[in-house]
Amino acid sequence: MNNVKVRLSIMMFLQFFIWGGWFVTLGTYLASTLEASGGQIAMAFSTQSWGAIIAPLIIGLIADKYFNAERILGVLHLLGAALMYMMFTAQDFSSFYPFVLGYMIAYMPTLALVNSVSFGQMHDPSKEFGKIRVWGTIGWIVAGLVISYVFSWDARQAIENGMLRNTFALCAIASLLLGLFSFTLPATPPKGKGQATGIGQALGTDALSLLKSRNFAVFFIASVLICIPLAFYYQNANPFLTEIGVENATGKMTLGQVSEVLFMLALPVFLNKFGIKKTLILGMLAWVIRYVLFAYGNADEGIWLLLVGIALHGLCYDFFFVSGQIYTDAKAAPQNKSAAQGLITLATYGVGMLIGFWVAGQITDAYAVSDGHVWENVWLFPAAFALVVLVLFTVLFKPEKVSVDD
Incomplete structure (x- = not known):
């Protein structure tokens, strides 16, 4: 190097x-x-x-x-x-x-x-x-x-x-x-020096024409909605593990990043063999399974359920969000590729997560009790929500083939 x-x-x-x-x-x-x-x-x-x-x-x-x-x-x-x-x-x-x-x-x-x-x-x-x-x-x-x-x-x-x-x-x-x-x-040095850049271009809204495609519109809406379950993980996973008595919770959560690397290596092969629809479906299904595991796991004999749920992070993130970035790039015209990525980022990490964090806060407060939280109910909400998004996506999104270099 x-x-x-x-x-x-x-x-x-x-x-x-x-x-x-x-x-x-x-x-x-x-x-x-x-x-x-x-x-x-x-x-x-x-x-x-x-x-x-x-x-x-x-x-x-x-x-x-x-x-x-x-x-x-x-x-x-x-x-x-x-x-x-x-x-x-x-x-x-x-x-x-x-x-x-x-x-x-x-x-x-x-x-x-x-x-x-x-x-x-x-x-x-x-x-x-x-x-x-x-x-x-x-x-x-x-x-x-x-x-x-x-x-x-x-x-x-x-x-x-x-x-x-x-x-x-x-x-x-x-x-x-x-x-x-x-x-x-x-x-x-700046590559856009001397070029006019509008607010629409910076925010990615120049790529809104992609939404004329039914498949992309379905994917776009699903991306925003699936950020609600994602927000539950970012906001609640560490407090949940700590509250129920899991030792070294932060260290154990790094299993998610390890799996992210491994599933990233598998993603190109899976995309080329099974196509974008099955890849995205598997990513959303992983969200459902993860939260069910969190709902019924515990710090004792059920610790393995929690560890599997954490380790599913790579599948959850790579197979939906990273493959979604690849899909967006494939659908966008050459002059709109950067704007398209900006649009999907604004929609997910901006609007989607903003809604998701608010919902997660409301649900967490709703199931707060004197000695902590009723975590089973907290986690079953994003599991059910992700399942609804998964079903709607499966019905409305038509199969497409997206090739990537492996």
């Missing part, structure tokens, strides 16, 4: 180490340390959606026209380090929320920026990018293992003593390091 690839790999590692280092345990921290309600926790998680909605404006209207990608990446992570430190010092939800909102508005654009920096140094991104991007998944995994097995911040006693707050300090340091390191990355 040459020097440039090593630097890009370090960039990806830190980028996702930061996200995995605080986002996974956010719900547990807010509920236990700041005594936040389900609705307040939903508000905090929804900042990801607001960041996803605003991010295209920063990238499409500013970064792509006026600044080198690596420089704006550095500035945003330095700003993020300061905001993360303020999240570390916040003593209640009302003082915490403005900083997490500001942080996610700063962080979400960096997901596109690290890709831009990487692609700018590659001759054949289709072959080279995966080897760089995998270090991001490794970074997320390492963050979870460090929290659980090195510092034990997610142990019951540590949580009661407020030790989970330290995840924000850890990520502030990592964000500071990445901010400074970004200025040493290869120069990636």
Whole structure:
């Protein structure tokens, strides 16, 4: 691996180490340390959606026209380090929320920026990018293992003593390091300099013509709706595992990222052999199975149900969301491919997850009891919801063949 690839790999590692280092345990921290309600926790998680909605404006209207990608990446992570430190010092939800909102508005654009920096140094991104991007998944995994097995911040006693707050300090340091390191990355000048970029183009709405296709419209609506069950996992999985007494919950949740890598390798083969419809159906079916496993698992003899449910993350995410990105690319005209990806990202991580986090907060609060939650009922809701989406998609979506290189 040459020097440039090593630097890009370090960039990806830190980028996702930061996200995995605080986002996974956010719900547990807010509920236990700041005594936040389900609705307040939903508000905090929804900042990801607001960041996803605003991010295209920063990238499409500013970064792509006026600044080198690596420089704006550095500035945003330095700003993020300061905001993360303020999240570390916040003593209640009302003082915490403005900083997490500001942080996610700063962080979400960096997901596109690290890709831009990487692609700018590659001759054949289709072959080279995966080897760089995998270090991001490794970074997320390492963050979870460090929290659980090195510092034990997610142990019951540590949580009661407020030790989970330290995840924000850890990520502030990592964000500071990445901010400074970004200025040493290869120069990636703006490609759209001198070109007019409208708000519609930045948000991906130029690709709305794709919705004239019945199949794509069905897929688009299903993508938005399936984000409601997805939000339950992001928002509730760690608090759920911690509350029922699963030890090292954050470390065990890294099984999801390990499976993500494995199922990513299987995805091209499955797509080419079975087609896009069966692939998407399998991804949605995995959501149903996962939440049923969560509903009936426990920290004792039923721990294996929980571990299988966590390990299904790769199948849930790769076979629906990643294959959906591939499907979107295949359906879009050459001049609209970037806009189409922007549209599907806005619809899912923006609108879909925004609705999903709100619904998850309402359901979680509805089944709150004096000593915790009736988790069986909480998890059966997204299981049933995903099943309805699956049935409607199966009936309305017509088979198509989408080929990818394996």
